[in-house]
Each structure stands twice: as structure tokens, then as C-alpha cells.
Amino acid sequence: MQKTNDQIIQIRWHGRGGQGAITAAKVVAEAAFRSGYGGAVMAPTFGTERRGAPVTTSLKISRSKIYDLSPITTPDIVVVLDHMILHEVDVTAGLKPGGWIIMNSPRPAEEHAFPGYRTAVANATRLGVEAGLRKGVVNTGIIGALERASGLVGIDRLAETIAAEFAGRNPEANALAARLVYDATLIYDNQTGGSPDA
Amino acid sequence: MSKAIIESGNVAAAMAVQLARAEVIAAYPITPQTPVTEKLSELITAGRMDAEYVAVESEHSAMAVCIGAASAGVRAFTATSSNGLLYMSEQLHWAAGARLPIVMCVVNRGIGAPWSVWNDHQDAISQRDAGWIQVFAKDHQEIIDMTLKAFRLAELVHIPVMVNYDGYYLSHTYMPFEPPDAARVDAFLPAYQYKHALSPERPESLNTVTLPDARLDVNGIKRGGYMDIRHNLHEEMGMAIEVWEEIDREFQGHFGRGGAPVLDPYRCDDADTVIVAMGTMANQFRVVVDRLRQDDGIRAGVLALQMYRPFPGSRIAEALQSARHVLVYEKGLSYGNQGALYADIKSALYPYPSRPQLHNFIVGLGGREIPTESLYQTTRAACTEDRMRPPAQSDAPQWIGLQL
Known part of the structure; x- marks a missing residue:
């Protein structure tokens, strides 16, 4: 008899309505599934979306089929597409000790030190433009930072999946954005430290 | 799962309807069902599905169009949620009483008032006595498989089938599932043949005012009254359980999935x-x-x-x-x-x-x-x-x- 899974990697995405967090989470789900994770469930916030308002998307990844579709409450990783959301939302809510905060920010990783957590930071907004994307397209770039921190799937497979998802919509530039961000991501481990501001 | 894809539950439902070669789609959009109708309309416009999409002004009319299409011997589909389902309630009873094999996806959502766009099962439960068969899916694979099996069941027992799946939990969630092979679907689900299909060459009176007592028809054969007709619906609905199990076995033979249909x-x-x-x-x-x-x-x-x-x-x-x-x-x-x-x-x-x-x-x-x-x-x-x-x-x- 197939048992329900014991180990589920839970990733919560924070973005703004229209920013493409759902597409990004779907790309990672697809790439994870293709690389052998039999369970990949992506659920957007259950509700009414408005452009520009903070939104979240849940992504669960597991080696076997996922039976529990309830929303993520204790993520292993949170991905933040816009660092300004930190002023509006507690992105660390429920985040497991030692968990990852993946962030698109122009500021250095040290400035996003969360006590007890690890941060991976890159300027996906600037690197997206360098890759040839319209300013403000960050959802493909941020995937590179997630991969750099988690090593979940491999950047090559992610770049391929991005190119396939964006077929006809600037596929090379979107894939390149993820690669540029992957290379530029800086990590700050603050698992044992306190807040530098404290 | 080599041919599996990752898509939303609503897309899984639309793919099933495409694979089933439904010929008439009549639907009115309502959250969280809307993406099903959008996808079907897109498939038809792109020429990937040979069907007529009838844009109606209400759910009541959506079911009326399906009733008309099925009466003409055409495979018909609609989908709705919540208050939309309740708005077609009168037509639901009609479709069942008229024994028309319509398939409908109900993307389960709470009923207003007060308004809620979110999930519960009160919409389906409120229509449980309408004479429709009701099945419930637990994941995307079941949505696509069950919808295909629903067409087969509806057409074998001449009772409409409601395929229920949870709003948002399934409708807007993405997960892997394997779309059945189109050629095998054609073998599993032959074209709909309706022996009472409306035809000027073969006039029939259907669902006219039926007297309380049985009486002789124009050929002198004794025909049941209202109560007898309704009794048959009840009896044949009970028999549909075994037909559903048999369909599941056939489906398993074709696609290797199934085994727990009831x-x-x-x-x-x-x-x-x-x-x-x-x-x-x-x-x-x-x-x-x-x-x-x-x-x-x-x-x-x-x-x-x-x-x-x-x-x-x-x-x-x-x-x-x-x-x-x-x-x-x-x-x-x-x-x-x-x-x-x-x-x-x-x-x-x-x-x-x-x-x-x-x-x-x-x-x-x-x-x-x-x-x-x-x-x-x-x-x-x-x-x-x-x-x-x-x-x-x-x-x-x-x-x-x-x-x-």
C-alpha cells in the first residue's frame, strides 16, 4: 500500500498581484516533477486577486504523491519577489528554524538578516534588465536565487523549463535572467546570529 | 507518469471534455468554474475541438441548451458552481426526468447569502434529490478520468451525471496528472447514439403532460404514468452503481488506472x-x-x-x-x-x-x-x-x- 509522504518541501512565494509568482512557482513545480519529484502541488492564494496587492502562492514538492492540499503554514523556504513587501507582510510567519528567505532586493544580503534564518539575495530587477527583459520582470530571475540556495533541481533544468514555459514570450532572456541571478546570489547565514540592528 | 503534465484542475476537466469530443458546450461563467469555460472556448476557437460553444445569459439557459442538444442526439457538456447550480435547478430535474445523458462539472463552492467564492459541498448536496448521478473527485487524475467515465455512464443508463470537484483545492491548484491517449479514449467512449433523437422523419411525443395512471399509447401498448416513469428512474439509478463499476473495469483495461470507482x-x-x-x-x-x-x-x-x-x-x-x-x-x-x-x-x-x-x-x-x-x-x-x-x-x- 502506498503510504502518504513523510517529507514535503514547502515553499511559500510572496509577490504582488500581476508580478508572476504563480508562473514562477509553476515553473519550479514542473522542473521538480521532471527531475524525479513525483509530488508537486502549486496552489495560489485561495481568493480574490488585485494587481499590486501582496499575494502568496504555495508550492509543495515531494518524492511521492502529495495528498494533503491544505495551505502551507510552516514553510521551509519563502521566496520574496519584492523586498518592499517586507513592510506590509511578515514573510517569516511560520518559517521553520534555519529556513531560507530568498529575496529580490537591491540591498546586500547582510541588510536582510533575519535571526535564526538564512537569506539568499540578488537584485533580480537589475539582472532581468541585463538579460534583456522589460524592467520589473523578476519572476524568472528569482528562480535562480531559489536554486542557488536550495539546490533542488539544477539550474540547467530550470533554465530549460523557463524557456519552454515562456515559448514565444522572450524565452532566452527569461532563462538567462535565472542564470544571471543564480550566479549573482549572495548568501547570509544568520542562523546563530542576532539582528545587526539590535 | 511519463506523459504526465502539470496543470490546474479546471484544465484537467476541459481536457476531458475535449477528449470526449463533446459537441455542444453551453455555460455561464462563475468563480471558480470560469477557467473551464474559458479553456473550452479557447480550444474551440483555435480549431482544436469540433464543438459549438453557446454563450448563454444564465445557468438556467445553459442547462436548457444542453437539454436541447442531448435531445437532438448531440453530446453536451456544461459546468457551474454554487448559486449557478441552484439557478439551473429546475432544468436539472428536467434533464434527469427526461433521461438525457448530460455531463456537468460542478466546481464546488459555498452558497450565498452571504456570498462566498470559496469551497464547500452545499451546492451539490442541495441538488442531491434532483435525479442526477453525483460523483466526487479527489485529485486532477480523477477529474479527467471520472469526467470521461461520466459520459460513458450517462449514455449507458440515460441519466445525467454531475462530476464534483473542490473549488480552489483542485480547480485552481496545479499538480501532475496523465491525460489519457486520444485514440484510446475514442475506443473507450464511442460516439453518442440516441434512439429518440429528435427527427422530422420520426415524430415522437416526449415528456408531455403525463396522467397519474398508466394508459395505452397510439400503438395500443400499455405505457406507465408519471409514477411508473419516476419509479424506473429510481430503479435504474440504483443499477447505475454496477454499470459504473463495469465502466471502471473497462477504463482500467484501456488506461491502467482505476479500481475504486465507488x-x-x-x-x-x-x-x-x-x-x-x-x-x-x-x-x-x-x-x-x-x-x-x-x-x-x-x-x-x-x-x-x-x-x-x-x-x-x-x-x-x-x-x-x-x-x-x-x-x-x-x-x-x-x-x-x-x-x-x-x-x-x-x-x-x-x-x-x-x-x-x-x-x-x-x-x-x-x-x-x-x-x-x-x-x-x-x-x-x-x-x-x-x-x-x-x-x-x-x-x-x-x-x-x-x-x-
Whole structure:
């Protein structure tokens, strides 16, 4: 008899309505599934979306089929597409000790030190433009930072999946954005430290 | 799962309708069903589906168009949710009474007032006596497979079928599933042939005013009155359970999936505590059952009810004969009484020798979150409860997750 899974990697995405967090989470789900994770469930916030308002998307990844579709409450990783959301939302809510905060920010990783957590930071907004994307397209770039921190799937497979998802919509530039961000991501481990501001 | 794709539940439903080669789609958009109709309209416009999309001004008209199409011998499909389903209620009864094999996806959502766009099962439950077959899917694979099987069932028994799946939990969630091969679907689901299809060459009177008593038709053959016709609907609906099982076996032969078309038990063989639920919550309970067994040594199992109407009462009662506790969790109720499913299960058990202790839980109405932890806690508390509560109290539904 197939048992329900014991180990589920839970990733919560924070973005703004229209920013493409759902597409990004779907790309990672697809790439994870293709690389052998039999369970990949992506659920957007259950509700009414408005452009520009903070939104979240849940992504669960597991080696076997996922039976529990309830929303993520204790993520292993949170991905933040816009660092300004930190002023509006507690992105660390429920985040497991030692968990990852993946962030698109122009500021250095040290400035996003969360006590007890690890941060991976890159300027996906600037690197997206360098890759040839319209300013403000960050959802493909941020995937590179997630991969750099988690090593979940491999950047090559992610770049391929991005190119396939964006077929006809600037596929090379979107894939390149993820690669540029992957290379530029800086990590700050603050698992044992306190807040530098404290 | 090599051919599997990752898509939303609504897309899985639309793909099933495309594979089924439905010829008329009539639908009115309503959250969370809207993406089904958008996808079908897109497929038709792109020439990837040979069907007529009829944009109607209401759900009542959507079902009316499906009734017309099916009467003309055309395979028809619609989808709706919540108040949209209720708005077509009159036509639902008509479609069933007229014995038209329409298939409809109901993307389950709470009913207003007050408005809620979120999930529960009250829409489907409120239409349980309309004479439609109702099945419930637990994941995307079941949505696509069940919808295909629903067309086969509807056309074999001449009773319309409602394929229910949870709004948002499935409709807007992405997960892997394998779309069945189109050529094999054609072999599994032959073109719809209706012997009473409207035709000027062969005039017939259909569903006219029918007298209380049976009478002779124009050829001198005795024909039933209203009550006899309705009796046949009831009898043939009961027989649909076995037809559904046979269809599932055929489907398994073609696609290798299936085997639990009516009841889908998980770890029930030695269970003395059995949870009964429909839709995604039944899958969520698999995690709870594993934990109860591992952490608490409670021999628990979950029985997913895949087919709600016709009600497989004797099958359920037999499946529960060795259980000490039966816990019915549901997302809808008969107001002023108790959970509709709970009442059905209680009545199914009455003629059987073993009557387990029954518990009724109402959860998740209007999308109220159903934390897996609270399912675990309430299940554990119920089956370790040693004192017997007074009958009236133990028979009353317990509301889980109230924020009053």
C-alpha cells in the first residue's frame, strides 16, 4: 500500500498581484516533477486577486504523491519577489528554524538578516534588465536565487523549463535572467546570529 | 507518469471534455468554474475541438441548451458552481426526468447569502434529490478520468451525471496528472447514439403532460404514468452503481488506472476507526490516518466516497461492519438536522447487525481552513472518548474550526 509522504518541501512565494509568482512557482513545480519529484502541488492564494496587492502562492514538492492540499503554514523556504513587501507582510510567519528567505532586493544580503534564518539575495530587477527583459520582470530571475540556495533541481533544468514555459514570450532572456541571478546570489547565514540592528 | 503534465484542475476537466469530443458546450461563467469555460472556448476557437460553444445569459439557459442538444442526439457538456447550480435547478430535474445523458462539472463552492467564492459541498448536496448521478473527485487524475467515465455512464443508463470537484483545492491548484491517449479514449467512449433523437422523419411525443395512471399509447401498448416513469428512474439509478463499476473495469483495461470507482478505502482492512469523507478532504485524511497509526497506535482508516448518488448504502454499511467508530466529516449539511452524508450513512447502517458509534463533523464551510492538525486532534479525541454521551448529543453535528 502506498503510504502518504513523510517529507514535503514547502515553499511559500510572496509577490504582488500581476508580478508572476504563480508562473514562477509553476515553473519550479514542473522542473521538480521532471527531475524525479513525483509530488508537486502549486496552489495560489485561495481568493480574490488585485494587481499590486501582496499575494502568496504555495508550492509543495515531494518524492511521492502529495495528498494533503491544505495551505502551507510552516514553510521551509519563502521566496520574496519584492523586498518592499517586507513592510506590509511578515514573510517569516511560520518559517521553520534555519529556513531560507530568498529575496529580490537591491540591498546586500547582510541588510536582510533575519535571526535564526538564512537569506539568499540578488537584485533580480537589475539582472532581468541585463538579460534583456522589460524592467520589473523578476519572476524568472528569482528562480535562480531559489536554486542557488536550495539546490533542488539544477539550474540547467530550470533554465530549460523557463524557456519552454515562456515559448514565444522572450524565452532566452527569461532563462538567462535565472542564470544571471543564480550566479549573482549572495548568501547570509544568520542562523546563530542576532539582528545587526539590535 | 511519463506523459504526465502539470496543470490546474479546471484544465484537467476541459481536457476531458475535449477528449470526449463533446459537441455542444453551453455555460455561464462563475468563480471558480470560469477557467473551464474559458479553456473550452479557447480550444474551440483555435480549431482544436469540433464543438459549438453557446454563450448563454444564465445557468438556467445553459442547462436548457444542453437539454436541447442531448435531445437532438448531440453530446453536451456544461459546468457551474454554487448559486449557478441552484439557478439551473429546475432544468436539472428536467434533464434527469427526461433521461438525457448530460455531463456537468460542478466546481464546488459555498452558497450565498452571504456570498462566498470559496469551497464547500452545499451546492451539490442541495441538488442531491434532483435525479442526477453525483460523483466526487479527489485529485486532477480523477477529474479527467471520472469526467470521461461520466459520459460513458450517462449514455449507458440515460441519466445525467454531475462530476464534483473542490473549488480552489483542485480547480485552481496545479499538480501532475496523465491525460489519457486520444485514440484510446475514442475506443473507450464511442460516439453518442440516441434512439429518440429528435427527427422530422420520426415524430415522437416526449415528456408531455403525463396522467397519474398508466394508459395505452397510439400503438395500443400499455405505457406507465408519471409514477411508473419516476419509479424506473429510481430503479435504474440504483443499477447505475454496477454499470459504473463495469465502466471502471473497462477504463482500467484501456488506461491502467482505476479500481475504486465507488468507495476508495485507505488502510481500512484492519481499521476500528473509519473516517468517511468526499473530495480532497478524504485524501488529506490519509496523512492523518498514517499519523494516528504511527504516533497513537490507533488503527484508523479513511473511506473516500466517490459516488454520492446513487448512494451505495449497502456497500458502505458492509465496509463499516468491523469498525467501532465511524467519523463522518463533511462540508455541507441539511440545515436544522445534521450532515447529509452522516444521515445517509446512519440510515444505511440501520438494517445491519453491527452499528458502530457514529460521529458527525461539519468542517470547511465557505472555505474555512481545514488544518490537518485539527483533523488529527478531533479524530483522535473522538475515537479515544470512553464515556458514552447521551444519544441526542452524540447524534448532533460538531462544528470544527468555528471562530465565534
